[in-house]
Amino acid sequence: MKSHAEALPTQEMLINMGPQHPSTHGVLRVILRTDGEVVVNARPDVGYLHRALEKIGERVTYAQYMPFTDRLDYLASMNCNAAWAWTVEKLAGIEVPERAEYIRVIVCELNRIASHLIAFGSFTADMGAFTPFLYAIRERERINDLFEEVCGNRLTYNYVRIGGVSADLPEGLLDKTTEFLDYFEPKIPEYNNLISYNKIFVHRLANVAVISPEEAVAYGLTGPNLRGSGVPFDLRKDEPYSVYPKLEFDVCVGTGERGTVGDCFDRYMVRINEMKESVKILRQAIAQIPDGPVQAKVPRVFKPAAGEVYFRAENPRGETGIYLISDGTVNPYRLKIRAPSFVTMNIFEKITKGLMISDIVAVIGSFDIILPEIDR
């Protein structure tokens, strides 16, 4: 059977989608070649937010780099903070007090929920449903309030330190977190009733931009995008770090619930289900957290021995890997950040061939990319 484009040939058009476009989640530019409504080719153009974060890393000390990691993935700053701290600790062989590790896991999982809420909210808004976005922001606001109590900031936290965290949790915060979890957990089925199984929504996402498990691995997809293709790989389980081995949770994968395994709907659903798992992790962490110090002794002039380390952490958007080379001085010699969204954009051109323009919006939303992390 002939495709649309072959049966009714029209003149090809070159369209600029972005860099200023509400559905590209920031300053992503997609150069579209279309035949009518059908996309012949969609080429992503990134780099509009490039701030030379890797170059800056070579000129500041290890501790001074912490606030820059906030600006990597600003919807999950806690996770980026912690990833940097874990990398440096691995390089220098620093033992972190257990309470500090629990605090890190608690703030990271709260941040994961906040980040997935934005992913859920903005994705549904892209698909034309405005109400879920307000629901998501309402819940995220309560997480921001918690973080404000923890460290004084609502977006870029700069809370984690090399060897621990900047301050112990304020009194009563764990109770407030439990209170939030009790409030939040029943909301997830509410989202599903509100939008997830809405017929129009499902039609927009099911069987769109299917990525096979083999393709997902070969193209370096990680996090929810990889699990959406049915690959049960989660660094918190498969390459455990911090206190994750002591916490029980399930790895959510795409099941082809409404279409094919690896379509946009699966990637969306993985995030919804992961929020439930994060709630599970948080409840256990709150029950298990020990008393004790929250900061290891780290010398003021901090010079790790020469060496190279690659550490990766499971962030809301996938594997944030940091390749760190030390030459024994106070500054990192080389600092490479492997950003999950950046690698994810690699497959974009391949899977968008032959889709409709409106599907492009669905694909971008389902990848849950964030531009400051792509451009660094």
Place this chain on the structure above:
Amino acid sequence: MEPKAIFDLLKSRFGGDILEIQEEGISPPFAVVSPEKLPEIARFLRDEPGLSFDSLMCLSGVDYKERFAVAYHLHSLKETHRIGVKVYLPKENPSVQSVDAVWPAANFMERETYDLYGIVFEGSIDLRRILLPEDWEGHPLRKDYKYPEFYHGIKV
């Protein structure tokens, strides 16, 4: 498999093309290989049963002052092991064969390395600048990079 066993297997297969093993203070350990043989070694690492390095985690350029390097961090989801592979390149006209045919994930990371280090990846499907403007001069992550005073006549 332990990295050591993997390196032994590589040595028995490629002999002198495995130039050096770097382990001291390095995680995961690196096998330094000769740049000419890189595509062949990459294919072997991916396809050999028991190794099956199906995932390229990270590809980075490094400027070691007297020479450049490209570091490949590999992981196998099937066998759950990981190693690093490194090639050293000369300061003048650094270039190495692209591995995007072996691991498609390489393309964007190779473009980034080309953009910021000026390392050319021969045979790449699409090698253009990615983060900087197309008309940018120089490669900023090189250690000897001079900061420009003007960009298109505008003082920076």
